[in-house]
Amino acid sequence: MKQLICRDLWLCRKRIAPYIVIVLLFLIPVSMVILSARFGNIAKYRGEGAAALLDSLESLGLFAGILVLCSIETVGSLNLSDHLSGWYQYLKASGMKSSRIVGQKYIDVAILLVISWLTGLLANALIGLLAGREAADVGLMSVVMGLMLIYLEYNILLGFATKGKRSDLMMILPILFILAAEIAFFGYGAGHKDFGKMLMDKIMRFMENRPLLYAVTLFAVVLFSVLNYSLSVYFFDREIKIKRKEENR
Amino acid sequence: MDYENAIEIKDLTKRYDGFTLDKVSFCVPKGSIMGFIGQNGAGKTTTINSLLGIVKPDEGDIKLLGMDVKEHGEEAKKEVAAIFDVLPFNDDLNAAQIGRMLKGIWEEWDDETFKKYMERFQLPLKKKAGDFSKGMKMKLQIAAALSHNAKLLIMDEATTGLDPVVRNEILDIFLEYLQDGERSILMSSHITSDLEHIADMVTFIDKGKLLISGVKDEILENYGMVKCGKEDFGDFAREDYIAARLTDFGAQLLVSDREATAKKHSGMLIEKTTLEEIMLYYVNRDKDSFH
Numbered sequence: 001m002k003q004l005i006c007r008d009l010w011l012c013r014k015r016i017a018p019y020i021v022i023v024l025l026f027l028i029p030v031s032m033v034i035l036s037a038r039f040g041n042i043a044k045y046r047g048e049g050a051a052a053l054l055d056s057l058e059s060l061g062l063f064a065g066i067l068v069l070c071s072i073e074t075v076g077s078l079n080l081s082d083h084l085s086g087w088y089q090y091l092k093a094s095g096m097k098s099s100r101i102v103g104q105k106y107i108d109v110a111i112l113l114v115i116s117w118l119t120g121l122l123a124n125a126l127i128g129l130l131a132g133r134e135a136a137d138v139g140l141m142s143v144v145m146g147l148m149l150i151y152l153e154y155n156i157l158l159g160f161a162t163k164g165k166r167s168d169l170m171m172i173l174p175i176l177f178i179l180a181a182e183i184a185f186f187g188y189g190a191g192h193k194d195f196g197k198m199l200m201d202k203i204m205r206f207m208e209n210r211p212l213l214y215a216v217t218l219f220a221v222v223l224f225s226v227l228n229y230s231l232s233v234y235f236f237d238r239e240i241k242i243k244r245k246e247e248n249r
Numbered sequence: 250m251d252y253e254n255a256i257e258i259k260d261l262t263k264r265y266d267g268f269t270l271d272k273v274s275f276c277v278p279k280g281s282i283m284g285f286i287g288q289n290g291a292g293k294t295t296t297i298n299s300l301l302g303i304v305k306p307d308e309g310d311i312k313l314l315g316m317d318v319k320e321h322g323e324e325a326k327k328e329v330a331a332i333f334d335v336l337p338f339n340d341d342l343n344a345a346q347i348g349r350m351l352k353g354i355w356e357e358w359d360d361e362t363f364k365k366y367m368e369r370f371q372l373p374l375k376k377k378a379g380d381f382s383k384g385m386k387m388k389l390q391i392a393a394a395l396s397h398n399a400k401l402l403i404m405d406e407a408t409t410g411l412d413p414v415v416r417n418e419i420l421d422i423f424l425e426y427l428q429d430g431e432r433s434i435l436m437s438s439h440i441t442s443d444l445e446h447i448a449d450m451v452t453f454i455d456k457g458k459l460l461i462s463g464v465k466d467e468i469l470e471n472y473g474m475v476k477c478g479k480e481d482f483g484d485f486a487r488e489d490y491i492a493a494r495l496t497d498f499g500a501q502l503l504v505s506d507r508e509a510t511a512k513k514h515s516g517m518l519i520e521k522t523t524l525e526e527i528m529l530y531y532v533n534r535d536k537d538s539f540h
Contacts, residue, residue, distance in 0.1 A: 003353030011341055086337035093301040093403075094354050095326030239304055 001104070008078060008108045015074035016112070023064045027123055030060050034130045054131050061127035062141035065120015068112075069145050069152070075108045076155035083164025088236075102232045105156055106225070113149060117142070139210055146221040153228040160232040252315025255279050255401045255433035256300065261309035263295050268457060270295045272309070275452045275462040280430040282423065284444030284465065285437040286524065287454040288532050293437040296454070297405045300435075301331050314400055327356060330399035334406040336386040340379025344372060344389060348396075355397035366392035384415035391419060395426060402426065402434045408443055416440075420447045441524035445469075451524060455532050465524075472527055473507035473519040476500075484514065492534035503530035 009016075034057055036042040037050040046053065082088055091101050120141050128135030206213060256277035263270040270292045277283040287293050298304040300311060302322055311318045313325040338347045344367055352358045367374060370388040372381070378389060387407060394402060402423070408416045420443060426432055438444055444451060445465070452462040461468060475490070482493065482500035489510065490502040503526065504510040507519050 090337035093331040
């Protein structure tokens with residue numbers, strides 16, 4: 001199993017690397033601005049404004065983790081190519097169980113999740129250290145990462161459901177989400193004067209109730225991960241109808 | 250486990266839209282090479298995919314190395330190596346990485362054997378598989394298949410698209426593989442000349458149905474091509490031949506029993522035939538140019 005996970009991560013490396021580079025490119029100027037706001041020209045010429053600047057920058061380290069999490073899309077791409085190249089057929093022919101073949105991709109996701117969470121944690125700690133302040137709360141970063149994870153795992157599920165043949169369907173969920181949000185805001189909300197304000201108030205109150213927010217997020221992530229994995233195994237074993245011209249030789 | 254046949258297929262049936270693999274049954278004796286012949290779309294890959302568990306048959310029983318795949322499928326497949334017409338390992342990996350990766354799949358993976366085959370095939374270990382030619386990719390697949398002590402090789406169009414030199418080299422490797430009498434090969438192909446060269450047994454399949462299965466030499470001994478004039482063709486009853494081709498100059502008839510045909514139609518020229526001709530006449534028997 002570990003050799004196969006190494007295989008997957010090695011094949012994803014070229015697409016993961018840019019995210020790491022972007023994070024570094026992002027952290028370097030941010031660090032320089034922070035140091036300048038504490039000890040340099042910004043502190044000298046902006047006075048109290050420097051403190052406000054530090055306030056606005058202190059959470060930026062958390063974005064590093066969120067950015068690296070986006071690299072999970074490489075696992076979705078690898079899933080598609082593994083379908084199309086015959087790799088999964090080879091694994092099936094070797095007697096490997098479907099649950100293990102599918103599980104491998106979700107283990108890849110879990111590894112990248114841990115890497116991105118640790119990256120966020122480290123970047124956050126670095127910025128806190130440079131800013132001379134307590135590091136920002138990583139809880140919100142974890143919530144955002146959890147919600148993103150659900151979407152990224154959905155892409156992997158889609159790959160299994162379509163046997164790698166319909167990568168275009170990956171755009172459906174975000175489009176549906178945006179449509180639903182627009183319908184809610186501009187459709188329903190248009191007829192209800194304070195709907196937008198009321199909705200935002202409810203969302204903010206929910207987000208301020210951190211224990212509830214974390215619990216709901218954790219529950220959603222676990223639920224959707226288990227669902228995605230189970231459905232992936234189901235679809236992996238399900239045969240799709242093969243068109244005559246492609247088919248059995 | 251002791252067994253007589255490396256592969257036993259009984260009434261294998263698989264239904265798709267517009268195509269049915271219909272109650273196919275045949276055996277591959279231990280220690281032999283079975284050539285599995287049919288034109289494109291005949292059902293060879295469906296049969297092989299059913300054997301390998303890539304597709305689930307609708308009906309029928311399959312045994313690999315004496316083990317029923319429904320009950321002991323995973324155990325049986327540990328000693329089966331599949332070779333496909335395209336390299337299933339990612340093009341971005343080199344052979345050394347592929348070897349390390351396969352160690353995680355096959356319990357009996359032998360790195361030394363893999364490296365020896367790579368050396369023998371003159372394949373570089375550090376070059377990406379995507380940069381290999383088609384022949385090199387096939388050799389890489391074969392090297393991998395022969396490196397985990399498999400008792401059964403199942404190949405789906407493994408030599409298609411390869412030049413004669415490479416094909417010959419590969420066929421020699423397969424003959425070597427069978428030397429100990431404990432290993433077996435099922436090889437699907439529509440290149441009948443390869444199978445005439447190497448196979449002990451042949452099975453013909455067409456439109457999802459089994460046509461012939463038996464010892465190659467016996468088939469070639471029994472089948473024959475009758476060549477006669479158009480007038481003599483009229484003496485043949487329909488059940489006397491498989492298919493006939495009429496031209497302006499005469500008729501050519503494929504018969505399944507040369508001896509019986511010679512007795513019934515004495516004086517007729519009956520020549521030996523080839524697997525290719527047998528396949529051609531069988532698959533074209535319903536066409537207008539055939540009778």
